[in-house]
Amino acid sequence: MRKLDPQLEFIVESGASELQTRATRDRFGLRVETDDGIAPEVVVLVQHSGDPQALRQAGLRIRGVAGDIVTGSIRIDLLPALTQIADVDRVEGARVMHADLDLAVTESRANLVHTGPPGRRGAGVIVGIVDTGCDYTHPSFRRADGTSRILLLWDQSLTPEGGETSPAGFDYGVEYSNAHINRALAAEDPFTIVRHRDSPPFHGTHVTGIAAGDGSAPGQGMPAGTFVGVAPEADIIIVSDNANGAEGIGTSANTLDAVNYIFEQAAARTQAAVVNMSLGDNLGPHDGTSLLERGLDHLLGGPGRAFVKSAGNAGAARIHAQGNVAAGATVDVKFYSPPGNVTPDQFDLWYEGGDTFRVSLVDPAGNVVGPVDVGATDSSNFESGNAVRIDHRDKDPNNGDRRVFLSLRPGNAAQIQQGNWTIRIEGVAIVGEGHFDAWIQRGSPGQVPTFLAPYENTARTISTPGAAAEMITVANYITRGAGPGSLSSTSSRGPTRDGRTAPTVAAPGQMIISARGHFVTPPGEPYQVMGGTSMAAPHVSGTIALIFEENGNCTQGQIKACLEASARSDAFTGAVPNTEWGAGKLDAHAAVACTPALNQV
Template sequence: KNPKVSPYVKVLIDRLEQKNLTAVDAEALGLEKTAAGLKISLILTKKTHASLRSEIQALGGDVGTESDRFMTVYIPENALEQVVRMPGITYVSHFLPAHPTLDVSVPVIQADRVHNGESPLPRAFKGKNVIVGIVDSGIDWSHGDFKNSDGTTRILYIWDQTTSGKQPAYFNYGTEWNSSEINSGSCTEVDGPANIGHGTHVTGIAAGNGLAIGKYAGVAPEANIIVVKTDFNFNHIIDAVEYVFRHAGALGEPAVVNLSLATQQGPHDGTTSPEQLLAGKVGKGKIVVVAASNEGGVNVHTQLSLSNEEQATGFAAYSNTNSKVDVDIWYSGGNLDVALAGLDTNLNLLTSSAWVSPGNRLAGQAFSVNGKTYGIYTIDATETNNPFNGLHHVVIEINNNSGAYDFTSDALTWVMKVRGTGNLHAWVYGGNGAFDSFSGSLAGLNFVGGNSQYSIGMPATSSSLITVGSFVTKTQWKNKDGQVYQLSHSNGIGHISGFSSIGPTRDGRIKPDIAAPGEVIASAMSADAGIPAKYPSRVLPGEKHFILQGTSMASPHVAGVAALMLEKDSGLTPELVKQYLTQTALSDSFTGSVPNNHWGYGKVNAFQAMSRLVTSVSEEKSAPVAESFRLFESYPNPLNLMSGVSRQARIRYRLPSAEEVHFKIVNLLGQVVKDVSIRQTAGTHQFYWNGRNREGSLLPSGIYFYEIKAGRFHRAKKMVLVR
């Protein structure tokens, strides 16, 4: 019941104590098998400015990325207890690995008009002197789309986190190659069949130049490229983003990093330690774009509202190959007890576990009926006040004892039972299951079905990252043999993709931010992925490109647009990039009224975003001049996060001239808890505050001051936060 330890870590310890993990189990849990034993990836929350590097290293561990509050670490299994007991550590967490989620798409978003330098653009923009970072399954570095016209590589660095070799500076694992080594042919990194060349395809969308066969150029075809081949371990993903930004800083170039990956683990409010770490890495000239995830058609979520009653939701495990299925439960206020039950294939109730009340756990229990065991389960409800959002947190983990039991829907339907009073959100995570859609009475239980709302994955729920959904621009293609193929399932051209994950975030914010093409996307094909033999229908004429779909394909379109914008202004902040993208996004009969939780602010339009950027100075000069500077009262005030009326306060202000605006939220001790800087035109603007600090954590109830400085103007007013 140690409050310093996340339920995710406690569940991991339960699995380790079984002493029978296979290599597949270890991979699914995000563990690394070494000659010396298992190595565990953890994210530590530490006391501000505390340095624990030497202590971690003394235990045989390594430190990856470190900030004032967090650090990614890799420790031997036998050092876990000692790490947890370190006085400088306030919280320990562990996350399962994420999963990976142009011939028509580039013209659709009008990137070709940016490449051509059409008016009002002063010249062509193609991402020159900007770094596009790709964190993915790797890259086929020999592909012609990633070479200059003289045959030299456009790739500055490759870091393969999955092999051992010449390690990069600051990180004690993996193998790094620079451009000279890539040009010499000594690079041995491959983007193989495990993820069907996903990283190569993603890189081609964002930054391919089309030189391989003279077509299929990406959005930023002259950008420099840095690729990190990852195993999708969240610690490694965070280290990868740090790696790209470190190299970009050393080279004096701005950078945008694309993350076409996601998980449904976490509270879906942007407060997880990975999201806070990533939010701390972005800034001027440092942008992260992330896929919304592909659960728009999957019941990964359920929501229960209880008033002194009992409700249930069924869920199923897909496969016994993946040895576990997990449910993540989050709620505020009230007290809810949780239990696990099962229905047989005739929908009769098998049995039910004991109820687990807040602050307690039931670990390593066999779910058995009449001598038959279906799985080993843990219900952990020990966390009653998560340090990042103050919520109750319950985790259900079921495993099949490394394949010893059949815990899939062929054998039973699992049932999450909840009783008490409260409003609960839950997600099936780990990619091996979903909630059942059935609602009604069955086997003496009151069932509430699952849905695909609130399915934006982590880290895409962070407000500091740009989140991208997918829409349809094409439904058919002609392959290398001249055969025409058509998608069997598609919402149709112009529509949102059926798989594109849906908002809002659990705390009520609109996500995704924007949508981009994500179906029947043609891009670079890795020669090492075995695509022609496995998917011949997807291979295009010339046999250098192929077709994929997903929000994984949508995200690099927007990353490429961000690279074009950074070529024009290398100091753009994530807030400004998002502002230009959302203010110029296309809305039509397909999007309906925007913003909304399917489309965000609409369909990305590279040309309009760039036009707004390059004309911003002249717009500022010609903008209507406000009579005077004014800071209005915030609304609502008090901001009561428990009322359900509003989850954010609107703060309006008026500028008499274009200014760099510095906005701060300050507590009674004079500490700045939230700050944003943005250049804005003359006129009336507004800022929204959701009661959270810089790291995304909810602040305590109390009096706060909102303060704005713009040129020679400086105003402050008081507001009250209640939660």
């Protein structure tokens, strides 16, 4: 069994020279160490059932452990030795994560929870935010006395300086305590003490404001108290996911570490915690068996822990294709590569383990690489100079399905050839329906290919790790602007690839006004408008903080059941549950009212 995932095999084959390029490092979550000259390292997730010391001896720098999933970094040339450890089942390259109140709080009926009786505003509960970071100086995250509600801030991208340290148990980034933040707030220049800054467009600050901002600053021509978040009295822990340049926000390994860290800190304080992650990526089986999803499931299930994931914004992105192939038949799945596409493109195709396909790639000029049979790999160059690697994997150890991973890069050419390409699928032996699903990984704006009709499909577009068994995923609907009450066209759709209903619920996410980082243009304006499922998810996370204030012993499963049972349906949602709205529109008041019954579960 091949233990390295296709990305890692691609990296091993590509050689150190290509790994120095910024585009490749951003796409694959790489960092370059210079301790012994140039020694490229890759961040990985390892499925391992034995003694972690064996991993260390093989060269893995362990960062965190979540059940049988270990995160860490390792030199590229040591990856083959890592796979020789008997207790290592699978090694997955860290993948780049990408970004997925006035009217909204009222629409979700959270305002009724605030007023009560009894009033619930999230006091004593931790809201964890895994995102780009947060402007910790923003008034919305302070108490009445001016001190910060942010208990901890872990910036994964910083290197410790002076007396700074990384969090205990993690060997990277800088951790700032509440005392550090308060000292910074009292200083003339806060950023000389706490160096963290959110980066434009201040995605993390905006998300934090929706979940837990108190709206204490006036703005947008409105008085203080207008743009109040869902849990405005909650404590906050921020993890700034390690930056990956233009490609995305951080990696899947860093994300698992971040969630693990927040739950550990909450447990040490005997507080319930809900973690919001408005991030995701398109690769993987979309059935909950990726290593990130397995790791997250290991962290959930116990009382006082909850996790919320944005469904994603791929509803209209044309990044998913699906169809059926009959025995002896051929299906041509076409995609368009835009002009100026200079970054590596990745396509992830999955089909049932009982079927057998043969796969080729055809460039716009009709040149063919392949066909590639099950168990084989083909690395070739087209006449244009573009390079492709087709890795056709036999049955995956975690779900028994087959996988075709295509990596397409400029190669010797200046860019990937513009025009219509074809993934050609031949049905060799078909036991079931011959069904396949394929996804295109996200990338830099304007450089991402798109699938074409007739196989492009909006279903099964919820981003990874949204298919985890324990996951609460959130779709996005409109409360301001054109079409109020309707689902946003960009909101990702379910179901999961193994047929489970998703998303869980929908929440307001279009044209949401929330906290703006560092008060940039226009000068002094503390709020801004943003939209997407990234903005919908923190409405649910804030609601769960209100639930935890009512009953801090609730489990993820109990909370999910309450959210589903209490969700509202209307003419826009149609009959629920369905694969666009899940159980319907979030009703925070009804969800909190459902909570006392959980004491009897």
